[in-house]
Amino acid sequence: MQPLIVAIDGPSSVGKTTASRRVARALGIPHIDTGAMYRAIGVAAVREGIDTRDAEHLEELVSRVQIEFIPGERGRILLNGEDISPLIRTPEISMAASNVSAIPAVRRSLVRLQQEMGRRSGGVLEGRDIGTKVFPETPHKFFLTARPEVRAQRRYRELLSRGTSAELGTVLAETIKRDDQDSTRSDSPLSYDESYTVLDTSDLTIDEVVRAIVNAIEASTA
Ligand code: DC
Numbered sequence: 001m002q003p004l005i006v007a008i009d010g011p012s013s014v015g016k017t018t019a020s021r022r023v024a025r026a027l028g029i030p031h032i033d034t035g036a037m038y039r040a041i042g043v044a045a046v047r048e049g050i051d052t053r054d055a056e057h058l059e060e061l062v063s064r065v066q067i068e069f070i071p072g073e074r075g076r077i078l079l080n081g082e083d084i085s086p087l088i089r090t091p092e093i094s095m096a097a098s099n100v101s102a103i104p105a106v107r108r109s110l111v112r113l114q115q116e117m118g119r120r121s122g123g124v125l126e127g128r129d130i131g132t133k134v135f136p137e138t139p140h141k142f143f144l145t146a147r148p149e150v151r152a153q154r155r156y157r158e159l160l161s162r163g164t165s166a167e168l169g170t171v172l173a174e175t176i177k178r179d180d181q182d183s184t185r186s187d188s189p190l191s192y193d194e195s196y197t198v199l200d201t202s203d204l205t206i207d208e209v210v211r212a213i214v215n216a217i218e219a220s221t222a
Helices: 016-027 034-048 055-064 091-100 104-121 130-134 148-161 168-184 206-221
Strands: 005-009 031-033 067-070 076-079 123-127 141-145 197-200
Touching: 005 016, 005 130, 005 206, 016 031, 016 123, 016 206, 031 034, 031 104, 034 055, 034 067, 034 076, 034 091, 034 104, 034 123, 055 104, 067 104, 091 168, 104 123, 104 130, 123 130, 130 141, 141 206, 148 168, 197 206
Parallel strands: 005 123, 005 141, 031 123, 141 197
Antiparallel strands: 067 076
């Protein structure tokens, strides 16, 4: 039997991680956070002083670093064996991840890794291009959206809860800038088509989002 693959795509701070983790738990399959992998390349580039838009150096970088995502209640991301999970959620690394994700060589390498993981164990994969590029053949595709103000509020609260100081106006501006960049890049831009179920989460609770996704999957696999 083919492993169950669920694609959850959408812009930043739409609640993908929380929803995907809970959907994965409900279905008994791993949660695979593909954004964490782009963030890890962002960390590697920043550490080495590589310009996060420099395609040539980034291609060389991805060819020699080892990225590993370990699914679990608290998924972990390793860079050359080092757990860098606590370092990847800062505004600086968010922008670095968005920049490096526009480089085709970076995408090729990480998409391969994501496909290997998914084929091995199935999973709920969250990202920007899961249903369009990574696993276009899965029938289980969900695109989460929410109004930019709602997403900025969510990110703002998340930053504060991690003890990172933030200003709501700046968070909103960064959210809009990153989504614009992720949606307009030429390689695998954030998008969806008619094969997706679109869920506007602006006025939904996390329980409602999870229930809608799990119900849709159970209905189509029953
Ligand atoms: O989901 P996230 O905010 O952790 O993702 C960080 C960046 O990585 C995001 O701005 C775009 C990029 N990304 C991507 O291009 N494709 C994916 N499948 C996941 C993330």
